[in-house]
Amino acid sequence: MQTASAHTLFSALGDPTRRAIFERLCREGELTVWMITGPAGVSQPAVSKHLKALKEAGLVVPRREGRETHYRAEPKALTPLVDWTHDMARFWEVRFDALDDLLKRMDQ
Amino acid sequence: MTETRSVIIEREFAYAPDRLWRALTQPHLIEDWLMKNDFAPQVGHRFNLRGEWGGVLDCEVLVVEPERTLSYTWNFAHEDAAYNLESVVTFTLTPTANGTRLRMEQAGFATTQKQAFGGAHAGWKTFLENLDQVLAKLG
Numbered sequence: 003m004q005t006a007s008a009h010t011l012f013s014a015l016g017d018p019t020r021r022a023i024f025e026r027l028c029r030e031g032e033l034t035v036w037m038i039t040g041p042a043g044v045s046q047p048a049v050s051k052h053l054k055a056l057k058e059a060g061l062v063v064p065r066r067e068g069r070e071t072h073y074r075a076e077p078k079a080l081t082p083l084v085d086w087t088h089d090m091a092r093f094w095e096v097r098f099d100a101l102d103d104l105l106k107r108m109d110q
Numbered sequence: 111m112t113e114t115r116s117v118i119i120e121r122e123f124a125y126a127p128d129r130l131w132r133a134l135t136q137p138h139l140i141e142d143w144l145m146k147n148d149f150a151p152q153v154g155h156r157f158n159l160r161g162e163w164g165g166v167l168d169c170e171v172l173v174v175e176p177e178r179t180l181s182y183t184w185n186f187a188h189e190d191a192a193y194n195l196e197s198v199v200t201f202t203l204t205p206t207a208n209g210t211r212l213r214m215e216q217a218g219f220a221t222t223q224k225q226a227f228g229g230a231h232a233g234w235k236t237f238l239e240n241l242d243q244v245l246a247k248l249g
Binding site: 090091094095097098100101102103104105108 | 117119121123124125129130132133139142143144212214216
């Protein structure tokens with residue numbers, strides 16, 4: 003099942019530049035805006051704007067250190083992207099655990 | 111653009127089919143392991159499953175073969191068509207030496223989430239493939 007936040011996630015990742023930034027943070031760990039700016043091929047304000055969108059979707063987490071903000075990827079935020087089959091299989095596995103628990107408690 | 115999806119989960123429980131059947135068909139027991147509901151084991155009966163997240167599933171009983179097969183629709187209506195889900199859930203019970211094997215198959219149509227991305231972006235496929243590798247490395 004999807005939640006409203008899935009829309010934020012999908013639109014955040016709908017932009018190729020943002021996807022590239024996110025991928026890079028996944029690969030390279032924590033980076034500052036300046037470190038991201040070079041290879042991204044866009045201006046620093048543009049990178050900041052993209053990071054803001056990624057942050058709103060929960061995909062990146064900022065960490066303030068002195069005057070600089072470091073960003074790292076938060077792969078857990080991708081959960082709504084996981085394939086439906088995957089999601090439902092996990093849903094049923096958890097339900098089956100609960101069912102097993104119920105069967106133990108039921109009267110003969 | 112819709113794709114047929116199917117999920118099959120099988121598990122053996124250390125209890126006889128009659129006990130499992132009760133857990134699958136009595137509303138207060140269904141609520142215990144699945145969701146709040148107004149289920150009744152009658153073909154054609156329409157009911158809702160209410161999830162803790164606030165979502166409501168529209169269901170209709172399709173098959174009732176006591177201690178063997180239970181099937182109902184599992185539909186989720188969403189104002190955004192991209193999130194609509196129409197599926198059928200079928201539980202099959204098979205007695206085993208130690209209890210009962212329960213097979214759950216959920217089959218139907220789930221609008222592909224890619225539609226929600228706002229169109230066909232060729233980049234998506236590559237991105238998701240890359241991501242798989244990245245996530246695998248992260249453990």
